[in-house]
Structures are given as C-alpha cells and as structure tokens.
Amino acid sequence: MTCPESPAPIRLLLCDDHVVVRAGLRALLSSTDGFEVVAEAGSGEEALAMAARLRPDVVLMDLQLGDGMDGVTATRHLTSPGEGDSAAPGTRVLVLTMFDTDADITRAIEAGATGYLLKAERPEELFAAIRNAASGRTALSAPVADRVLAHLRSPRPALSDRERDILGQLALGLGNRDIARALFISEATVKTHLGRIYGKLGVETRAAAVSVAKERRLLP
Numbered sequence: 001m002t003c004p005e006s007p008a009p010i011r012l013l014l015c016d017d018h019v020v021v022r023a024g025l026r027a028l029l030s031s032t033d034g035f036e037v038v039a040e041a042g043s044g045e046e047a048l049a050m051a052a053r054l055r056p057d058v059v060l061m062d063l064q065l066g067d068g069m070d071g072v073t074a075t076r077h078l079t080s081p082g083e084g085d086s087a088a089p090g091t092r093v094l095v096l097t098m099f100d101t102d103a104d105i106t107r108a109i110e111a112g113a114t115g116y117l118l119k120a121e122r123p124e125e126l127f128a129a130i131r132n133a134a135s136g137r138t139a140l141s142a143p144v145a146d147r148v149l150a151h152l153r154s155p156r157p158a159l160s161d162r163e164r165d166i167l168g169q170l171a172l173g174l175g176n177r178d179i180a181r182a183l184f185i186s187e188a189t190v191k192t193h194l195g196r197i198y199g200k201l202g203v204e205t206r207a208a209a210v211s212v213a214k215e216r217r218l219l220p
Contacts, residue, residue, distance in 0.1 A: 115139030
C-alpha cells in the first residue's frame with residue numbers, strides 16, 4: 001500500500017535589509033515542515049529580480065529597505081501585471097514589518113499585499129499567515145485588523161481644494177514660507193492646513209504626506 005504524497009512545501013522569498021533578521025527567519029522557517037526558503041533579498045530591487053526568476057509562492061516583505069526601493073513599491077511591482085518583467089504571476093506578498101501606522105497599512109494593502117503581519121507576532125501566527133497568504137486568503141495581525149476596521153468605520157474626510165494646493169507645493173519640496181508666498185497666505189495658515197492634511201492622511205511628516213498622496217493620486 002503506497003503512502004499518499006506530502007503536499008509540496010510553500011516556497012518563500014525573504015526580503016529584509018537586515019541580515020540578522022533574514023537569518024533568523026530562514027532558521028525558523030527551514031526547521032518547520034511545509035516551508036522552503038528559496039532565496040533571500042536585501043533590497044526591493046533584488047526581490048523583484050529573484051521573484052521573476054524563482055517564482056516563489058510567497059514573498060515576506062519588509063517595508064523599510066534602506067536607500068533603494070521600499071517595500072510598498074516592490075509589492076506593487078510584484079503583484080501588478082502591468083509592471084512588465086518584474087511582475088511575478090501567482091506570487092503573494094505578505095508584509096512582515098515593525099510598522100503599524102494607518103498610512104503604512106493602507107499603502108501596503110493598496111499596493112496588492114495579501115497580508116500584513118507584525119514582527120512581534122508569535123511563530124505560530126507567522127506560519128498561519130504564510131499558509132493563508134499562499135492560498136490567497138487575507139492574513140492580518142490582530143492589531144492591524146483592528147486598525148483596518150476602524151478606518152472603514154470612520155473614513156477620513158477628503159482633502160479640501162486648498163489642502164490639495166498645499167500638498168502640491170509640498171511635493172515640490174517647498175518650505176512653509178515659500179508655500180505661503182506661492183499661495184498668498186500666511187505661514188500660520190500653512191501650518192494649520194498641514195496639521196489637517198497630516199490628520200486626514202494618517203501621517204506625521206512632510207515626506208510621509210507626499211508619499212501617501214502619490215499612492216492615492218491626490219496630487220494635482
């Protein structure tokens with residue numbers, strides 16, 4: 001009597017710019033039945049090249065990847081058929097990060113990530129999330145799921161025309177004084193509008209506001 005064959009392991013690509021983190025993940029996953037780490041990448045660019053060649057089932061993607069392409073951009077390239085050779089049909093992206101701000105979560109999900117997991121989760125939670133992602137099911141850490149639900153229940157108001165104007169000036173790299181001059185308003189008014197923009201976009205810095213605005217196509 002022949003024994004049934006075991007299912008093929010889930011093939012994983014690890015993308016994190018910290019060598020120690022990748023080594024820890026590889027050791028953890030390689031010692032667990034059902035997983036096979038086929039490659040490691042230290043940057044978004046490396047992840048795209050490896051995924052295109054190896055076609056892993058799941059990419060574990062960090063968001064902050066040093067000076068090069070960030071995790072959100074890499075995720076979009078991996079999951080978007082229109083992105084040319086960098087797209088990896090059938091590959092799922094599971095974000096594995098320390099950051100759980102509304103802006104990071106929204107950007108990652110909008111970029112096509114199947115799941116969003118925090119690095120503080122227990123190994124069992126990671127294993128379950130990988131299996132869910134490989135099957136195309138959404139995988140979210142409990143705190144992330146809470147944030148997503150809260151956002152859906154209380155969506156932020158849309159930007160006003162003036163806030164969009166200021167956001168456009170911000171994207172050009174202008175400081176508050178130059179924005180005030182360009183729009184014929186006071187610096188105090190600029191600061192007030194910036195505070196409202198940050199709140200609506202769920203960010204805390206100028207750079208993050210511009211990044212989220214680009215993701216959501218809010219810039220004029």
